[in-house]
Amino acid sequence: MRLSSLNDSIAARLALGNGALLLALILVISGIFYFGTVGVLDRGIDGKINSISTRLLEAYGSGPIDALAQEIKRELADGIDSDSEIFLVTSPSGQRIVGNLSTWPPPDAPLGVLLNRDVIRDGRLSSARLIARPLPGGGRLYVGRDLSEQRAIRDLVWHALEAVAAVSLVLAVVGAWLLRRQIERRISGIRRTTHEIEAGNLDRRILISGDDEFARLALDINRMLDRIEQLMNGVRHVSNAIAHDLRTPLSRLRARLDEALRREMTVTALTDAARTAIDGIDDLISVFNKLLQIAEAESGVRTESFARVDLSRVIRDMVELYDPAAEEAGVRLRVVDHTAVWTLGDRDLLATAVASLIDNAIKYAGSGARVELRTQSAAHGVSVVVQDDGPGVPAVELPRLTERFYRMDRARHQPGNGLGLAIVSAIAALHDGKLQLANAEPGLRVAIELPGIKLGETQQADTRAPPLPVTPVPNLSNL
Amino acid sequence: MKSLVIEDEPETSRYICNALREAGHAVTPCGNGLDGLHHALNDAWDVIILDRLLPGGIDGLSIISKLRGLGKTTPILVVSALTSTDERVRGLRQGGDDYLSKPFASAELIARVEALLRRAHSSPGNTQLRVADLTLDMRTLQVARGATSIALQPRELRLLAYLMRNEGQVVTRTMLLEAVWDCHFDPQTNVIDVQMSRLRSKVDKGFSPALIHTIRGVGYLLGLRA
Secondary structure (H helix, E strand, C coil): CCCCHHHHCHHHHHHHHHHHHHHHHHHHHHHHHHHHHHHHHHHHHHHHHHHHHHHHHHHHCCCCHHHHHHHHHHHHHCCCCCCCEEEEEECCCCCEEEECECCCCCCCCCCCCEEEEEEEECCEEEEEEEEEEECCCCCEEEEEEECHHHHHHHHHHHHHHHHHHHHHHHHHHHHHHHHHHHHHHHHHHHHHHHHHHHCCCCCCCCCCCCCCHHHHHHHHHHHHHHHHHHHHHHHHHHHHHHHHHHHHHHHHHHHHHHHHHHHCCCHHHHHHHHHHHHHHHHHHHHHHHHHHHHHHHHCCCCCCCCEEEEHHHHHHHHHHHHHHHHHHCCCEEEEEECCCCEEEECHHHHHHHHHHHHHHHHHHHCCCCEEEEEEEEECCEEEEEEEECCCCCCCCCHHHCCCCCCCCHHHCCCCCCCCHHHHHHHHHHHCCCEEEEEECCCCEEEEEEECECCHHHHHHHHHHCCCCCCCCCCCCCCC | CEEEEECCCHHHHHHHHHHHHHCCCEEEEECCHHHHHHHHHHCCCCEEEEECCCCCCCCHHHHHHHHHHCCCCCCEEEEECCCCHHHHHHHHHCCCCEEEECCCCHHHHHHHHHHHHHHHHCCCCCCEEEECCEEEECCCCEEEECCEEECCCHHHHHHHHHHHHCCCCEEEHHHHHHHHHCCCCCCCCCHHHHHHHHHHHHHCCCCCCCCEEEECCCEEEECCCC
16 A cells, blocks of 8 residues: 555545554553453462562561571472472571572572562572561572563563464555545446546446445446436537527517618508517527526426315316307316325426316317316325327327427417427426326326325324415405 | 706616506615615505615615614615525515516516506405406305306406406506416416407406406506597
8 A cells, every 4th residue: 555545545545544452452452361361370379479479577586597407498398389489598698407498599689579580599590589587587588480470471471462463454555446446447437437427427427336335326327317417418408409499589589670671661561560570579489498497407496385185176177268269169178086195396397297288178178168176095106197188199299299499290280399298298397206298098188196195194284384385266265 | 847867877766657657656766785675664665666775874675674673654665686486585575566577568667557546546455346247255256247157267267356446547468467376487388368358258248347457568457438
């Protein structure tokens, strides 16, 4: 792992941190193990030396020196720890009286303190831990232990710990390297895709493998890319639409005004030209507003006016609005099922959508047709269905109906701009819903499918939001 | 009628002012937000026409909330190029009385201003509407021409009531759609015209004088006309 990569690679930092943590853990465990074994042994020896020396002094210190010498000889001969025990009694002048040491610390060595010294015991040099205590008669009592065995155990523990440290260091380094490689491999897949998208291939997606955090991140990114692509297509469509479908009426308008200026001399003729131009501009503004409305709905940003809406109420209101127009066109418009179904939405936009569907049905189903509206409620959601028994739409044309500015040949003589169903589709999408077109044989069946809200949720929502402003009809006071 | 027009775009301002003058208003134009607020506070106005995006450090909505906060109840018509549902709702919630999207026809502007003025001066307690021999009793919902009772659908009652409250004033199709059907979209077909002709056949047919009049290119008017 290069040090320079630490600043610019989170994978390297993670791997290094991981390795460092592992090493720290090994150090702590080793420490605990070391002091739990060697430390305990050391403390045990110190305790024994102290207790034996104290016992000897208490039992024989004030008595004759011979009794003490006798006891020491017995201790050295009893076979318990005899090969490591050290005893020595010296006279006030520093001469050995009894004991198994041939050299000992000088008389001025500190008294009553445990010391580590090299001594000659039974003719062998060995390191020992011992204590010197004064005898009431002026001599010294030395009690101690040979530490050779101790050394051997300590060395064994130490070697074991060294081996563990070496192995764990190797494991930490290898683990860190593997970790880093794993992370980098996953990230580089994502980066490759983003580079491709940056280069203009908006349809590229990250390959998903497994179901871990990276796979979920990749899924999120892919979903985001889907949304962006969809919005980009929307923008592209709008600019195409402006290029083709607004340019034509604009140039027609311009030509007419130009001609009027060049040819028409009478005030009436010029007034007429101006009036026609205003009508043309109004039509353009209407198309423009509709394109904006589509773009707004497609942006997917919900309006602040999202609230509980009873779709049956919406269809009744719209049928009421369109009823005279339908009658005039010879179309029988009626609501066949108006069970209350609730959705969360913008009442105005939903009304726009329903109105647009009714408008289409009246226009294209033809005189004598029946147009029926109903609300439906199913497990997966609710829907508004508009069905006519008119001539219907050829199956090949169905998917094209929601395209902007698409108009079927037989619709071209009708007023309209080919945006109606595009708006309905966008409004449905804004509400997390879908516009479904199907041949009803005879006629066309159009459904706006939306997510529903259950009555329970509705009642809960009531505690926070004021109840849906259901317009009492007639409510004449606010006019 | 004294009208204050707060609009920074000179061409639009001129268009609005001229339309109001032709309708008999005394108009004071104002080109920026701060001056507009100053004028609005220090003078008595019958109506204020207000753009939303203004220079001068204070925008249209802030002017409205300042005025409303200070207890001014002058009718305010907001005109704006911000046309989305959200923007309209925001404008009305802030205290605007009506919201008109740009671009608009001068006739639409005048019709809405007149409706605002009428609303400001009408007494809401009036339960008996009367235009010539046409009566509408708001409590019993009885409609009659002279002694002849007329049966109307609930929505037709709303429509008639709106027209009668705006007696002698032009109301546009959009105004009717908003006030009676609570819709803010532009229907592709002539739904309002058909609704009106149905109402007319019930209220005017066989009676004299005719009370519902079509104003070409603008909308409708209910009232006695010479």
